[in-house]
Amino acid sequence: MTVSTAHISDKAPEPVGAYPHARRVGNLLFLSGVGPRKKGSKDIPGVTLDENRNITAYDIETQCHSVFENVKNILESSGAAWEDLVDVTVYLTNMKNDFPIYNKLWAQYFASNPPCRTTLEVTALPTPIAIELKCIAVIKE
Numbered sequence: 001m002t003v004s005t006a007h008i009s010d011k012a013p014e015p016v017g018a019y020p021h022a023r024r025v026g027n028l029l030f031l032s033g034v035g036p037r038k039k040g041s042k043d044i045p046g047v048t049l050d051e052n053r054n055i056t057a058y059d060i061e062t063q064c065h066s067v068f069e070n071v072k073n074i075l076e077s078s079g080a081a082w083e084d085l086v087d088v089t090v091y092l093t094n095m096k097n098d099f100p101i102y103n104k105l106w107a108q109y110f111a112s113n114p115p116c117r118t119t120l121e122v123t124a125l126p127t128p129i130a131i132e133l134k135c136i137a138v139i140k141e
Contacts, residue, residue, distance in 0.1 A: 004023055004024065004025045005023065005024045005025075006020035006022070006023050007020055007021055007022040007023065007024065007029075007074075007077060007078040008020055008021050008077075009021045009022075009073055009074045009076075009077035009078070010039075010077065011039060011073035011074075011076075011077060012034070012039060012070050012073045012074045012077070013035070013037040013038060013039045013040075013041070013070060014039070014040075015032065016126050016127055017126070019032045020032065021034075021074045021077070021078070022074055022075075022078045024078065024079075024139065027138055027139045027140075027141060028136060028137070028138060028139070029075070029078050029079075029080050029084075029136070029137040029138070029139055030135075030136055031071065031074055031075075031133075031134065031135040031136070031137070032134075033091070033125075033126075033132045033133070033134050034067055034070050034071050034074060034132065034133050034134075034135070035067055035070070035125065035127060035129045035131070035132045036062075036063040036064075036066035036067040036070065036129055036131065037066075037070075037127065037129070038066065044063070044127065044128060044129055045062045045063060045065075045066040046058055046059035046060070046061070046062025046063045046066070047059075047063070047128060047129065047130075049128060053128060054128070055128045055130075058130050060094075060097075060098040060101050060102060060130055060131065061101050061105065063129060063130050063131050064101070064102050064105045064106075064131060065105070067131050067132070067133055068105075068109055068133075071085075071133055071135055075135075075137055078139075079139050080137040080138070080139045080140075081137075082109075083113070084137040084138050084139065084140065085115040085135055085136070085137045086115050086116065086136055086137060086138050087115055087116045087117075087135070087136040088115050088116070088117050088118075088133055088134070088135050088136075089117075089118045089119075089120065089133070089134040089135075090102070090117060090118070090119040090120070090131065090132075090133055090134075091119075091120055091121075091122045091125060091131065091132045091133075091134070092119060092120070092121055092122070092130065092131055093121070093122060093123070093124065093125060093129075093130045093131075094121070094130060095119070095121035098130060098131070099119065102119075102131065115135075
């Protein structure tokens with residue numbers, strides 16, 4: 001029987017629901033959806049909200065940098081590294097406008113040996129963000 005171990009990162013933003021940042025099964029690490037929020041804050045980098053918490057403006061580049069940093073922190077806290085990513089599902093709320101910027105940044109962050117990737121457009125995410133990543137990594141032992 002394979003043991004499954006949950007991981008909570010002390011460097012990543014608190015989950016918005018009842019789930020761990022990651023779960024390890026064997027040498028695979030499955031990350032829950034990761035957004036761009038910063039630890040200890042409900043503020044979202046690159047997002048301007050009105051008094052009803054509706055998005056009035058956002059900067060996808062700022063959000064991409066922040067979400068990539070959060071993924072990196074969760075990986076490292078769980079015993080993996082950025083280079084250990086093997087599969088990433090990316091959720092964007094505006095494929096037409098945001099994909100070119102996100103794709104350019106992806107190429108910079110993964111200059112060599114990028115993981116497999118699927119990018120989907122969704123109408124909304126659980127918090128007022130424009131990007132979320134769902135990742136799988138292999139932990140080297």
